[in-house]
Amino acid sequence: MGYRVAVIGATGNVGxxxxxxxxxxxxxxxxxxxxxxxxxxxxEISFGDKILKAKNLxxxxxxxxxxxxxxxxxxxxxxxxxxxxxxxxxxxxxxxxWRYHSDVxxxxxxxxxxxxxxxxxxxxxxxxxxxxxCSTAQLVVALKPLHDFAxxxxxxxxxxxxxxxxxxxGVDELWNQTKGIFVNDSPGTGNKxxxxxxxxxxxxxxxxxxxxxxxxxxxxxxxxxxxxxxxIKVTCTAVRVPVFVGHSEAVNIEFENPISPDEARDILRDAxxxxxxxxxxxxxxxxPVEAVGEYDTFVSRIxxxxxxxxxxxxxxxSDNLRKGAALxxxxxxxxxxxxxxMVKKAA
Numbered sequence: 600m601g602y603r604v605a606v607i608g609a610t611g612n613v614g615x616x617x618x619x620x621x622x623x624x625x626x627x628x629x630x631x632x633x634x635x636x637x638x639x640x641x642x643e644i645s646f647g648d649k650i651l652k653a654k655n656l657x658x659x660x661x662x663x664x665x666x667x668x669x670x671x672x673x674x675x676x677x678x679x680x681x682x683x684x685x686x687x688x689x690x691x692x693x694x695x696x697w698r699y700h701s702d703v704x705x706x707x708x709x710x711x712x713x714x715x716x717x718x719x720x721x722x723x724x725x726x727x728x729x730x731x732x733c734s735t736a737q738l739v740v741a742l743k744p745l746h747d748f749a750x751x752x753x754x755x756x757x758x759x760x761x762x763x764x765x766x767x768x769g770v771d772e773l774w775n776q777t778k779g780i781f782v783n784d785s786p787g788t789g790n791k792x793x794x795x796x797x798x799x800x801x802x803x804x805x806x807x808x809x810x811x812x813x814x815x816x817x818x819x820x821x822x823x824x825x826x827x828x829x830x831i832k833v834t835c836t837a838v839r840v841p842v843f844v845g846h847s848e849a850v851n852i853e854f855e856n857p858i859s860p861d862e863a864r865d866i867l868r869d870a871x872x873x874x875x876x877x878x879x880x881x882x883x884x885x886x887p888v889e890a891v892g893e894y895d896t897f898v899s900r901i902x903x904x905x906x907x908x909x910x911x912x913x914x915x916x917s918d919n920l921r922k923g924a925a926l927x928x929x930x931x932x933x934x935x936x937x938x939x940x941m942v943k944k945a946a
Contacts, residue, residue, distance in 0.1 A: 601629035602943055603664045604932075605688075607679065608671030609633035610642050610653055612767055613693055616925035617668050622647030626929060627936065634659055636671075664688050665943055668928050684726035689935065691728050691928045698729040698822060705729045705825050707736050708930045709872040710743040712938075715931075719940040728931055733923025734758045734815070734837065734846055735822040737896045740922070741850070741915045742827060744870035749858035749909065753832040756819060759840045759847040760804060761887060764919050765791055773797055773841055792839060801839040813837055845887025846919040854909040860901045863911055867898050872922070877901050885916045896922055 604621065608614040610633075621631060633644050635653040642653045656679070661667070667683045669676050673696040680690045680697060697703045702725055704714045718724055731739070738756060745751065762769035768791045776786035776797035786795050794801050805814035815837040823833045840847075868875045874895040876885045885897030896917040904910030917923060935941040 600943060601627040602666060602936075602941075603630045603632070604628045605632045605634055605659070605661065605664045605667045607634045607656060607667055607669045607675065608693075609644055609651070610635045610639045611670055612763055612770070612920055613670035613924045615644060616920045617670060617928065618644060618646045618651070620921065620925050620929050624929065624933075626933070632659070632664070661686060661688060665941070666691065666932050668932070669693060670924065670928075680727045681725070687726065689726055689728065689932070689941065691730060691931050693730045693924050693928060695732065695818065697727050698731065698818075699825070700725075700727075700729075703727050703729050705731055705822060706931050706934075707731060707739050707826055707927060708934045709870070710739045711826050712934050715934060715938065715940060719935065730924065730928050730931070731822045731826060732815070732818040733764055733919040734760060734835075734848065735819050735826070736923045736927050737846065737915055737917035737919075738819065738848055738850065739823055739826050740870075740872050740896045740917075741867065741898050741913060742823070742852070744866045744873075745852065745854070745858065745863055745911075746827060746831075748862070748866055749854040749856040751828070751831050751852055752855050753853040754823065754834070755851040756833070756835045757849045758804075758815075758819070758835065758837045759800075759842070759849075760815075760837060761840065761842040761845050761919060762792075762796060763844045764804075764846065764923075765839070769796075770843055773843065777841070796839060796841050798841060800841070802836065804837040804839055842887050844918060844920060845890045846917060846923060847887055848915040850913050850915055851904060852911045852913070853904075853907050854911070857909050858911065860903055860911065863913070864901050867901070872896055873898055875899070875901075884914060887916055887918075890916045890918045892921070893918055894921060894926055 633651040634656040640655040670693040673694040676694040772789040779787040816835040819835040820833040884899035900914035
C-alpha cells in the first residue's frame with residue numbers, strides 16, 4: 600500500500616518538476632493528484648509514462664491524502680496549508696510564507712533531517728514543513744560537512760541566479776528579449792525584471808529592505824542560520840543572470856579551526872548530495888549547464904583564502920528547480936517514510 604500525494608501548483612515550473620521527480624525516484628505512491636487553480640483545470644501534465652489532468656484545488660476532496668506538496672505561492676500556502684495540516688495531511692511547502700514560523704521546521708534532509716523526529720513526535724504539530732529558498736538549499740548542503748569539521752564563523756556569498764527562479768514568466772522574458780535582440784536589434788519590453796535581463800546581470804532579486812539588502816539576500820541569511828547554526832554570520836549579494844536553469848554561488852567561508860583545500864575536497868566528496876568537480880584546468884569545474892536535470896549539488900574551485908585565517912573559497916552550482924525546490928520537497932517526504940515517522944492514512 601502506497602501513499603496518496605497531492606501536488607498543488609502542478610502546472611507551474613516547480614510543480615511539473617515535482618511530478619517528474621516523483622516518477623523518476625519511484626516514490627511509493629498509489630495515487631498522485633495534480634491540483635491547480637480553476638483557470639488551469641483540465642490542463643494535461645506528464646507524470647512518468649502517464650498523463651494527469653489538473654483538478655481544481657478549490658473543490659477537491661482531500662480525504663485519504665497523506666502528503667500535499669505545495670508549489671503555488673505564498674498566498675495559496677497561507678490559506679491552504681493550515682486547512683490541510685488540520686486534516687492530518689503532511690504539507691511540504693515550497694513558498695516563503697511558513698519558513699520563518701517557529702513552529703514550522705525548515706528542512707534540508709542532508710543537513711537537518713533530525714528536526715523531523717521532534718516535530719513528528721509533537722501531538723500539537725502544525726503538520727506543515729517548509730522547503731528553503733532555492734539558493735539556501737544548495738548553499739547549506741555544501742556548508743554542512745565543512746561546518747561539522749572546522750566550525751564556520753562567517754559566510755560571504757554572491758549568488759548568480761537563473762531566471763527560472765522567477766517562474767515561467769522569467770524564462771519567457773529572457774527568451775523573448777534574447778530573440779528580440781537577434782531579430783529586431785531590440786529586447787522589447789518586459790515586466791518581470793526591473794531591467795533588461797538578456798545579455799545583462801541584475802543585482803536585485805525580490806523587494807528592497809530598509810538596510811539596502813533585498814529580501815532574497817535576507818532569506819539566505821535567515822534560512823542558513825535556522826537550518827545550520829544561528830551563530831554563523833552570513834552576508835549575501837543576490838544577482839539575477841541570463842541563464843534559464845541552474846543557480847551558482849561564489850562562497851567565501853571563514854572557519855574557527857584550520858581546514859585545508861585538500862581536507863575540504865575529501866570531506867565534500869564523502870558528503871551526501873554533493874558531487875565535487877575540481878580540476879585546476881580549463882573546464883575542470885561545474886557550471887549551470889551541467890547541473891540541469893541532476894540531483895546533486897556541485898562544488899568546484901575549492902581553494903584557500905589567504906586574506907583571512909582559516910579561510911576557503913568554493914563555487915557551488917545546482918539545478919534550482921530540483922534541489923532548490925522539487926527534489927528537496929520529495930526528499931523530506933522520503934525521509935519521513937524512511938524514519939518511520941509517517942503513518943499512511945486510511946482512504
